[in-house]
Amino acid sequence: MAQIAVLDQETIDQIAAGEVVERPASVVKELVENAIDADSTAVTVEVKQGGITFIRITDNGCGIGKEQLSLAFLRHATSKLKKMQDLWAIGSLGFRGEALSSIAAVAQVEMITKQREDLTGVRYCIDGGREQSCDEVGAPDGTTILVRNLFYNTPARAKFLKTPATEGNYITGYMEQLALSHPQISFKYILNGQLRFQTAGNGKLKEIIYQIYGRDITEELVEIGCRKEGMDIHGYIGKPVVSRGNRNFENYYVNGRYVKDRILMKAIEESYRGFLMQHQYPFTCLFLELDGGKVDVNVHPSKMEVRFSDQENIYQSVKQVLTDALRGAVLVPKVQLEKESKSARSKPSEAQMPEPFEEKRREEYLHRLENESKKQEASNTAGETKPTFSAFRENTENYHIKKPVPQQQSSNDGGKVQQISLFDADEHFPFAGKDRAAYRIIGQLFDTYWLIECGDELYIIDQHAAHEKVLYEQMIKSHKRREIFSQMVSPPIVIQPSMQERQLLETHIELFAEYGFEVEEFGLDAYCIRSVPHNLYGIATDRLFMELLSECSGSLEKNDSRELIGEKIATMACKAAVKGNNRMSVPEMQRLIDELLTLDNPYQCPHGRPTIIKMSKTELEKKFRRIV
Ligand SMILES: Nc1ncnc2c1ncn2[C@@H]1O[C@H](COP(=O)(O)OP(=O)(O)O)[C@@H](O)[C@H]1O
Ligand SMILES: [Mg+2]
Numbered sequence: 001m002a003q004i005a006v007l008d009q010e011t012i013d014q015i016a017a018g019e020v021v022e023r024p025a026s027v028v029k030e031l032v033e034n035a036i037d038a039d040s041t042a043v044t045v046e047v048k049q050g051g052i053t054f055i056r057i058t059d060n061g062c063g064i065g066k067e068q069l070s071l072a073f074l075r076h077a078t079s080k081l082k083k084m085q086d087l088w089a090i091g092s093l094g095f096r097g098e099a100l101s102s103i104a105a106v107a108q109v110e111m112i113t114k115q116r117e118d119l120t121g122v123r124y125c126i127d128g129g130r131e132q133s134c135d136e137v138g139a140p141d142g143t144t145i146l147v148r149n150l151f152y153n154t155p156a157r158a159k160f161l162k163t164p165a166t167e168g169n170y171i172t173g174y175m176e177q178l179a180l181s182h183p184q185i186s187f188k189y190i191l192n193g194q195l196r197f198q199t200a201g202n203g204k205l206k207e208i209i210y211q212i213y214g215r216d217i218t219e220e221l222v223e224i225g226c227r228k229e230g231m232d233i234h235g236y237i238g239k240p241v242v243s244r245g246n247r248n249f250e251n252y253y254v255n256g257r258y259v260k261d262r263i264l265m266k267a268i269e270e271s272y273r274g275f276l277m278q279h280q281y282p283f284t285c286l287f288l289e290l291d292g293g294k295v296d297v298n299v300h301p302s303k304m305e306v307r308f309s310d311q312e313n314i315y316q317s318v319k320q321v322l323t324d325a326l327r328g329a330v331l332v333p334k335v336q337l338e339k340e341s342k343s344a345r346s347k348p349s350e351a352q353m354p355e356p357f358e359e360k361r362r363e364e365y366l367h368r369l370e371n372e373s374k375k376q377e378a379s380n381t382a383g384e385t386k387p388t389f390s391a392f393r394e395n396t397e398n399y400h401i402k403k404p405v406p407q408q409q410s411s412n413d414g415g416k417v418q419q420i421s422l423f424d425a426d427e428h429f430p431f432a433g434k435d436r437a438a439y440r441i442i443g444q445l446f447d448t449y450w451l452i453e454c455g456d457e458l459y460i461i462d463q464h465a466a467h468e469k470v471l472y473e474q475m476i477k478s479h480k481r482r483e484i485f486s487q488m489v490s491p492p493i494v495i496q497p498s499m500q501e502r503q504l505l506e507t508h509i510e511l512f513a514e515y516g517f518e519v520e521e522f523g524l525d526a527y528c529i530r531s532v533p534h535n536l537y538g539i540a541t542d543r544l545f546m547e548l549l550s551e552c553s554g555s556l557e558k559n560d561s562r563e564l565i566g567e568k569i570a571t572m573a574c575k576a577a578v579k580g581n582n583r584m585s586v587p588e589m590q591r592l593i594d595e596l597l598t599l600d601n602p603y604q605c606p607h608g609r610p611t612i613i614k615m616s617k618t619e620l621e622k623k624f625r626r627i628v
Contacts, residue, residue: 017102019301024051025170030099035059037092044188050167060142063115066122075101105129107150113143128153177258222329228317231290238283240275241333249283267315271322277608331603448580456617465605467577470595472606475570486516486531493529493542501549
């Protein structure tokens with residue numbers, strides 16, 4: 001057996017670097033976080049070759065003093081923590097003192113930095129963990145760090161790098177998150193000599209969302225802003241129309257830190273349940289600010305994970321706030337006849353050369369913004385303008401984004417009260433106040449859709465989806481008011497559930513009874529259903545009931561099982577809905593509309609499909625070329 005010996009510092013650093021520096025994107029993330037912690041107001045990031053050969057980050061922050069500089073590159077050297085107790089209330093993004101030493105261990109690094117109070121700055125070079133030089137130089141306030149040839153001395157790691165294009169995409173992803181999470185800081189991101197985006201640093205989150213995600217999403221946002229249980233929750237969430245097939249658009253930040261967290265993900269997705277179809281995920285850009293003592297960020301060296309001391313409370317609060325916001329928002333999707341010529345993601349067109357330092361950035365930016373809007377006014381062209389910053393400005397002035405109106409739910413609130421609270425403070429929902437004179441039912445189309453004229457909009461309602469929604473909500477409401485009546489079935493329905501399903505049935509037998517299902521043991525592991533809710537008479541067959549059981553036992557978690565079972569039972573009620581391809585009379589439709597409009601969320605059927613869509617007169621006129 002070989003001799004045991006403590007590894008030398010270089011090897012220790014290289015091994016440890018593996019945890020912090022996985023790829024160029026982690027270098028960018030760590031260095032930008034350092035710039036943010038240094039109180040910078042402007043940060044420029046330049047990347048070439050996917051960051052493998054060149055990363056340069058320039059900030060206008062506090063800088064590092066000459067005597068401190070080599071210290072900063074030592075492992076576990078940090079100015080952000082003094083003692084162990086500080087770990088329990090971390091206010092900065094960094095705190096482990098690992099980034100600079102890890103990066104320097106696996107790349108060639110040069111740093112130029114100057115503190116405001118010093119006359120001169122310092123240039124410090126370190127390659128593969130070995131100090132090369134440390135000289136006094138003239139420099140502006142702030143820090144520039146240049147990282148070249150990542151993993152040049154660890155070929156094994158270099159092999160795991162993907163193509164420069166892919167690595168570049170990872171960096172772009174992080175840059176977007178860093179810009180979104182800090183609207184007060186002006187970020188400039190240049191990839192392979194091209195300006196990818198630049199934010200104003202004026203604190204306007206919506207402008208950043210516009211730059212990164214484009215107009216389609218920005219036009220369909222609901223603003224969130226409230227305090228709950230000692231926690232501040234704010235930001236924007238997307239209306240269901242801008243959902244996606246994966247979770248990439250679920251952004252959330254805890255105390256300014258972009259994280260991935262199961263609890264928050266679940267709270268977000270739960271609040272959209274019923275608003276989105278299965279396997280669709282929302283857009284969110286949500287900020288949670290809470291006491292640093294209530295969240296542990298020291299979970300993993302990448303600092304992307306957090307642990308909350310009171311998970312349940314966080315889960316419930318976030319879910320409640322988002323659900324209220326969605327219920328309070330108007331969610332009718334707009335039909336677009338023609339896709340306008342616009343890119344999904346707006347990219348500033350002109351490529352700008354990197355500027356060496358950042359002092360004047362904000363003034364320049366504002367100046368340019370002003371100039372652009374002047375030009376815009378001068379040319380004053382009709383029709384579509386390119387999504388420049390000034391165009392966005394004009395757009396935003398016309399937004400009437402509604403603050404969420406929390407719905408007050410009490411068990412005896414009549415439908416009317418809810419309807420008023422839904423439409424009152426709202427960006428003008430046309431069927432407001434249930435005033436039938438305000439809209440005109442034109443008729444039924446393809447025996448399935450109803451056309452309704454209201455003001456300058458044509459609304460199209462899917463009768464099946466609408467009816468499903470009404471039946472579903474009626475069932476939930478009747479349960480709340482204890483108004484579900486059961487009806488005997490004869491002969492009783494006999495079912496043979498699995499062991500897990502039997503357990504579920506036993507645990508919740510009372511709950512099933514509340515919903516009108518009288519279930520009894522029938523010997524030999526069988527059960528019989530003696531009565532069913534009156535509105536499900538003839539619908540609730542043995543097959544359907546078994547489906548319900550297996551669905552429930554598949555997706556139950558103890559916290560919300562009551563609610564979930566209720567929802568599943570109510571979904572059964574949808575089976576009674578009038579189908580498409582069915583004649584309905586105008587009075588029948590009128591009743592359905594009236595019912596629909598009393599609901600908190602009339603816009604989606606219980607399975608998340610839209611019930612109403614709309615098309616504006618202008619869009620029709622455009623289609624007929626009456627206007628251009
Ligand atoms: N851009 C910067 N501006 C000012 N100080 C910096 C900058 N980058 C790093 N530092 C200093 O170097 C120290 C070490 O940085 P780092 O290794 O990333 O550890 P951490 O951020 O966890 O403290 C920081 O605590 C900070 O004092
Ligand atoms: Mg750091």
